[in-house]
Amino acid sequence: xxLDEKIGQLTQIGPHFFLHDxxxxxxGPVTELGISEExxxxxxxxxxxxxxxxxxxxxxxxxxxxxxxxxxLFMADVVHGYETIFPVPLALSTxxxxxxxxxxxxxxxxxxxxxxINVTFAPMSDLSxxxxxxxxxxGFGEDPLLNExxxxxxxxxxQNGDISQEGxxxxxxxxxxxxxxxxxxxxxxxxxxxxxxxxxxxxxxxxAGVDAGAKLxxxxxxxxxxxxxxxxxxxLKDVLRNSWQFKGVVISDYASLKETIKHGTSENGxxxxxxxxxxxxxxxxxxxxxxxNLRKAVEAGDVDVQLIDEAVLRVLMLKKELGLFENPYKGxxxxxxxxxxxxxxxxxxxxxxxxxxxxxxxxxxxILPLKNQKIALIGPYATSQAMMGPWxxxxxxxxxxxxxxxxxxxxxxxxxxxxxxxxEIHAADYDKIKTADVIVLALGExxxxxxxxxxxxxxxxxxxxKSLIETFQKLGKPIVLILxxxxxxxxxxxxxxxxxxxxxxxxxTMAAESIVDILMGRVNPSAKLTMSFPRNEGQIPIYYNHxxxxxxxxxxxxxxxxxxxxxxxxxxxPFGYGLSYAQFNYQNLKLSKNHLKPNEIIVVxxxxxxxxxxxxxxxxQFYIRDHVAKVSRPVKELKQYQKIWFNPxxxxxxxxxxxxxxxxxxxxxxxxxxxxxxxxxxVGTNSISCLEAQFQLExx
Ligand code: GLC
Numbered sequence: 001x002x003l004d005e006k007i008g009q010l011t012q013i014g015p016h017f018f019l020h021d022x023x024x025x026x027x028g029p030v031t032e033l034g035i036s037e038e039x040x041x042x043x044x045x046x047x048x049x050x051x052x053x054x055x056x057x058x059x060x061x062x063x064x065x066x067x068x069x070x071x072x073l074f075m076a077d078v079v080h081g082y083e084t085i086f087p088v089p090l091a092l093s094t095x096x097x098x099x100x101x102x103x104x105x106x107x108x109x110x111x112x113x114x115x116x117i118n119v120t121f122a123p124m125s126d127l128s129x130x131x132x133x134x135x136x137x138x139g140f141g142e143d144p145l146l147n148e149x150x151x152x153x154x155x156x157x158x159q160n161g162d163i164s165q166e167g168x169x170x171x172x173x174x175x176x177x178x179x180x181x182x183x184x185x186x187x188x189x190x191x192x193x194x195x196x197x198x199x200x201x202x203x204x205x206x207x208a209g210v211d212a213g214a215k216l217x218x219x220x221x222x223x224x225x226x227x228x229x230x231x232x233x234x235x236l237k238d239v240l241r242n243s244w245q246f247k248g249v250v251i252s253d254y255a256s257l258k259e260t261i262k263h264g265t266s267e268n269g270x271x272x273x274x275x276x277x278x279x280x281x282x283x284x285x286x287x288x289x290x291x292x293n294l295r296k297a298v299e300a301g302d303v304d305v306q307l308i309d310e311a312v313l314r315v316l317m318l319k320k321e322l323g324l325f326e327n328p329y330k331g332x333x334x335x336x337x338x339x340x341x342x343x344x345x346x347x348x349x350x351x352x353x354x355x356x357x358x359x360x361x362x363x364x365x366x367i368l369p370l371k372n373q374k375i376a377l378i379g380p381y382a383t384s385q386a387m388m389g390p391w392x393x394x395x396x397x398x399x400x401x402x403x404x405x406x407x408x409x410x411x412x413x414x415x416x417x418x419x420x421x422x423x424e425i426h427a428a429d430y431d432k433i434k435t436a437d438v439i440v441l442a443l444g445e446x447x448x449x450x451x452x453x454x455x456x457x458x459x460x461x462x463x464x465x466k467s468l469i470e471t472f473q474k475l476g477k478p479i480v481l482i483l484x485x486x487x488x489x490x491x492x493x494x495x496x497x498x499x500x501x502x503x504x505x506x507x508x509t510m511a512a513e514s515i516v517d518i519l520m521g522r523v524n525p526s527a528k529l530t531m532s533f534p535r536n537e538g539q540i541p542i543y544y545n546h547x548x549x550x551x552x553x554x555x556x557x558x559x560x561x562x563x564x565x566x567x568x569x570x571x572x573x574p575f576g577y578g579l580s581y582a583q584f585n586y587q588n589l590k591l592s593k594n595h596l597k598p599n600e601i602i603v604v605x606x607x608x609x610x611x612x613x614x615x616x617x618x619x620x621q622f623y624i625r626d627h628v629a630k631v632s633r634p635v636k637e638l639k640q641y642q643k644i645w646f647n648p649x650x651x652x653x654x655x656x657x658x659x660x661x662x663x664x665x666x667x668x669x670x671x672x673x674x675x676x677x678x679x680x681x682x683v684g685t686n687s688i689s690c691l692e693a694q695f696q697l698e699x700x
Pocket of ligand 1: 047077121174253254452
C-alpha cells in the first residue's frame with residue numbers, strides 16, 4: 001500500500017460523497033474536506049447508510065476504483081434498535097435485566113446487518129449524574145455496576161461471539177472518556193475530575209466493554225485533565241492500550257480531532273493530525289486532517305510511519321475479522337431487509353423490553369391498574385405514534401400504534417384529545433370529560449428535548465402541560481399521568497396533583513401496547529430507576545452513592561450541617577426506586593457471620609414476601625458501605641442485585657454472597673485496595689428503603 005492508501009484507511013466520511021456527483025452536487029463538502037475526488041476513493045469507512053441498496057451501490061462503485069480491493073466498512077449509530085425500535089437505553093437500564101439489554105442489541109444487529117452495516121456506535125457507556133445533560137437518555141444512569149453490566153450485555157448482543165457471521169455487528173463503545181460528566185450538564189462542556197474518581201466511577205463501564213470484546217472505542221468530545229480525549233495519550237495509551245490491553249480500533253467522534261484546534265491544544269490541522277496519530281487515534285471521523293497532513297508529517301519526520309502502519313493494521317484486521325475481504329457485502333441482503341426488519345418476532349421482543357422498562361412512580365390508593373372505569377385520555381402523547389426518542393433515526397412512527405388506538409380496544413374511552421394546553425379544551429369538552437371516572441394524561445418532553453446537543457437548564461414539564469394538569473385537578477377526578485421523557489424530570493410540583501405516575505421514558509415501536517397493558521394490569525410494572533429524580537435543579541449533581549461529608553445532615557436542629565435552606569437533600573425519587581402492583585415486604589436480614597477474612601464469604605439472607613394477589617418481579621438490591629478507609633467512601637454502593645419472580649402470597653429467602661470483591665475501592669495510587677474495619681450491608685427495594693446489618697472485615 002502507498003502511504004496515501006494507508007492514510008485513506010484512517011479516514012471516515014459520510015455516504016453522500018459516493019451517492020452524489022462529486023463535481024457538481026458536492027463541491028461544498030468536498031472542498032470542506034479539502035481533498036480531491038481521487039482521495040475520496042481512498043477512504044476506508046463510511047459513517048451511516050440508509051439501506052441495502054445504497055450500501056451495495058457505494059461498495060460496487062468504490063471497489064471498482066480500489067487498487068487493492070480493500071472493502072469499505074459501513075458504520076452507523078444503531079443504539080436501541082434499527083427499524084424495530086426498543087426503549088431508549090436509559091429506559092432499558094430500568095429493567096435491571098441484562099437479558100433485555102442483550103436482546104435489544106441482538107434484534108438491532110440482525111436488522112442493521114440487512115443494510116450492510118457492520119459496526120454500530122453503541123453502547124454509550126457514559127455514566128452521568130446530571131439530568132440536565134441531554135445524552136443521559138442514551139446511557140445506563142448513575143451507577144458504575146449497572147453501567148458495567150449493561151455495557152457488557154449490549155456488546156455481547158451486538159457481536160454475538162463471531163462478528164464474521166451474518167446478523168452480528170462489531171460494537172464501538174463510546175465516548176471515551178467521562179463525557180457524561182460535562183460541567184453543568186451542558187453537552188460538550190469541560191470535564192474535570194480526579195483520576196481516582198475517573199477510575200472509581202467513570203471508567204468501569206468502558207472497561208466492561210473492552211473486557212466483553214468490543215472491537216472499537218470512540219473518543220469523547222471533552223477534555224480530561226485539560227487534554228482533549230481524542231488526543232489524550234493518558235486515556236488512549238496508558239489506560240486503553242497499556243493497562244486494559246485493548247487491541248481494537250480507536251475512532252474519533254464526529255470532527256473531534258479537528259475540534260482540538262477550538263479546544264486550543266492544536267495550532268492547526270497539521271498539529272492536530274500529528275497529535276492524534278501519536279496519541280493512538282486510528283480513524284478520524286468526518287474530517288480529513290490525516291489525509292491532508294500525515295504524508296507531510298512523515299516526510300518532515302514529525303510522525304514515525306510505523307504509527308500509521310500499526311493503525312492501518314488494526315483497521316484491516318477489523319475488516320478481516322468481519323469477513324469483508326471474503327464478502328464485501330457481508331450481511332447486506334435485499335430480501336432479508338424485507339422479511340427480518342420489523343418482523344412480528346422482533347416486535348414481540350421490543351414489547352417485552354418495553355414492558356420491563358416502564359417505571360411505576362406513584363399509585364395512590366391503588367388507582368392502577370384500571371378496571372372498567374370510563375377514561376378521558378388527554379395530552380400530546382395520547383394520539384401520537386412517535387414514542388421512540390433520540391437515535392431512532394431509522395425507526396418510523398407509522399410502524400407504531402397510538403395509546404388511543406390500543407386503549408380503545410381494551411377499555412371504555414369516553415373522550416380523547418391530543419391537547420398540549422388547557423386552551424385546547426373547550427367548554428363542551430368538559431361535559432364529556434366529566435362523564436369519565438378517571439383522567440389519563442399522556443405528557444412529557446418532545447423527543448428532541450434530550451439527546452446530543454439537547455441539554456436543559458430547567459428539567460420541568462413544559463409550562464403548558466403543567467397548566468393542563470392544574471386544570472384537570474380542579475375537576476376532582478383521579479388523574480393518571482403517563483410521562484415520555486429522555487431524562488429524569490423535576491416532578492415536585494406535579495407529583496401532589498396526580499394520583500398515579502407511569503414513567504415511560506421513550507418505549508419505542510411497541511410503546512402503546514406496553515403502556516396499555518400496564519394501565520390495565522395485564523403487565524405488572526417491575527422497573528426501577530437508574531438515575532435519581534431531583535426535587536429541583538439546585539440539587540444537581542445528585543446521586544445515591546454520595547460521600548457522607550464531615551457534617552452530614554441529620555436533623556434541622558443542627559444548623560451547621562450539609563443541607564439547603566429551601567429543599568431537602570434527598571431526591572424526589574431515589575436510585576433503585578419503582579413500584580409494583582404487588583406488595584413486597586422485606587424482613588429478617590441475617591448474616592452468616594459478623595467477621596470476615598479476605599478469603600472468606602459472608603452469606604447475607606433476607607425473607608421477602610409478596611403480600612398481594614398479584615404476581616410480579618421484584619428487583620432486590622444489595623448495597624455496601626465501607627465506614628472507614630484511606631479515602632472517604634460512599635454511604636452506599638450497589639454491589640449485587642437479583643430480579644426475582646414472586647407468585648401471589650409467595651415468600652422467598654433471598655441470599656447474596658459477600659466476598660472481598662464487593663469491598664474494594666480505587667486508592668489515590670489508582671490501585672484496587674481494601675481496608676479492614678466496619679462495613680454495613682443493605683438489602684432493599686430501592687437505595688433508601690433498606691434493611692441494614694454490619695460486619696467486621698479482618699486481616700488474613
Ligand atoms: C455524534 C455522536 C456520536 C455518534 C457520532 C456518529 O456526534 O457524538 O455518539 O456516534 O457522532 O454519528
